[in-house]
Amino acid sequence: GENVEQHPSTLSVQEGDSAVIKCTYSDSASNYFPWYKQELGKRPQLIIDIRSNVGEKKDQRIAVTLNKTAKHFSLHITETQPEDSAVYFCAAVSSNNNDMRFGAGTRLTVKP
Amino acid sequence: NAGVMQNPRHLVRRRGQEARLRCSPMKGHSHVYWYRQLPEEGLKFMVYLQKENIIDESGMPKERFSAEFPKEGPSILRIQQVVRGDSAAYFCASSPPLRLVNEQFFGPGTRLTVL
Numbered sequence: 001g002e003n004v005e006q007h008p009s010t011l012s013v014q015e016g017d018s019a020v021i022k023c024t025y026s027d028s029a030s031n032y033f034p035w036y037k038q039e040l041g042k043r044p045q046l047i048i049d050i051r052s053n054v055g056e057k058k059d060q061r062i063a064v065t066l067n068k069t070a071k072h073f074s075l076h077i078t079e080t081q082p083e084d085s086a087v088y089f090c091a092a093v094s095s096n097n098n099d100m101r102f103g104a105g106t107r108l109t110v111k112p
Numbered sequence: 113n114a115g116v117m118q119n120p121r122h123l124v125r126r127r128g129q130e131a132r133l134r135c136s137p138m139k140g141h142s143h144v145y146w147y148r149q150l151p152e153e154g155l156k157f158m159v160y161l162q163k164e165n166i167i168d169e170s171g172m173p174k175e176r177f178s179a180e181f182p183k184e185g186p187s188i189l190r191i192q193q194v195v196r197g198d199s200a201a202y203f204c205a206s207s208p209p210l211r212l213v214n215e216q217f218f219g220p221g222t223r224l225t226v227l
Contacts, residue, residue, distance in 0.1 A: 001170065034215060043203060043218040044155065089154060097160075098207075099168055100145065100216060104154040 002027040004092050006103025014111055019080050021106045023090035024072040030092040033066060033073050034100075038087045047088075048075070080110045114139070116206050116219035117186075124225045125194045133189040133222045137206030143167075144187040145216060146179060149201045161187060194226045 003026040013019050025033075031052035036044035050057045050064045050073065057064050061080075066073040077084055090103040117136040125131050137144050146158040157171040161181040172179065176194075181187040191198055201223050205216035 036218075043220050045218070046215055049215065097168055098143070099157060099160055099170075100205075101157060102147075102155045 002030060002092055002094055002099070002101040004090060004101050004103045006090050006106060008106060009104065010107045010109075012109045012111065013080050015080060015082060017080055019075075019077045019084070019108055019110075021075045021088055021090065021108075022072060023074070023092075023103050024070075025092040025101075026071065027092065027094050027096075028071070029094045029096045031095045032093040033064070034091050034093070035064060035075050036089045036091065036102075038089065038105075040086075044089060077108075080108075082110050082112050084108060085110045116141075116204060116217050118202075118204055118219035118222050120222060121220060122223050122225070124227065126227050127195060128193050131191040131194050131198070131224055131226075133191075133202050133204075133224070134186040135189070135204030135206075135219055136186040137204075138208075138217055141206035141208050141217075143207045143209070144181050145205045145207075146187075146189050147203045147205065149203060149221075151200070155203065158189075191224075194224075196226050199224055199226045 006023045034049035037047045038044045048062050050066050061078045063076040087105045087107050089105050091100045093100045119134050144161045147155040149155050159172045159179045160168040176192045178190045201221045203221045205218045207216050
């Protein structure tokens with residue numbers, strides 16, 4: 001089955017700096033890669049996603065890149081703000097069974 | 113269009129009791145997924161259901177746990193004879209009928225505490 005690895009597990013940046021979170025996956029049949037943000041005690045919220053037919057997608061301060069050959073994808077947050085502080089999860093969905101597997105999460109702290 | 117609904121939001125059970133967690137998917141969604149999140153940990157897939165069908169239960173413990181999604185009514189995750197290690201947040205998510213691959217929309221979660 002799919003195995004998703006996520007790094008780093010914690011990330012602390014200064015307000016205004018960029019943050020990068022990286023994930024790798026193992027199942028070559030995976031073709032959809034969402035990213036979720038989870039604030040303390042809240043549900044995971046989809047913030048951006050990318051499908052396997054594109055290499056990059058951007059939405060304001062958030063961008064995601066995908067390298068299918070290397071089986072890795074990354075989340076980039078620019079001009080970070082304190083309200084970006086949360087746990088971020090990457091995930092991969094296999095076209096074989098529609099199951100979503102999550103990375104272990106990255107706790108991002110943005111210091112004012 | 114109401115989002116994914118889960119109830120109860122908080123559930124307290126004593127060891128050995130049963131826990132029933134309910135999930136009503138978004139209107140028009142026919143796929144339901146259950147995830148478990150232990151404190152300070154990530155989301156672990158448990159089971160994927162369509163109406164009256166279990167599609168994938170590879171993440172579900174073999175004993176004490178069961179799930180259903182009947183033709184009418186919400187999806188139910190049932191945990192029999194709960195133990196302290198079952199204490200966690202249980203999230204369900206739903207997605208519409210398959211096109212390509214679909215986003216999953218999460219409910220607010222049920223926080224189960226086993227005393």
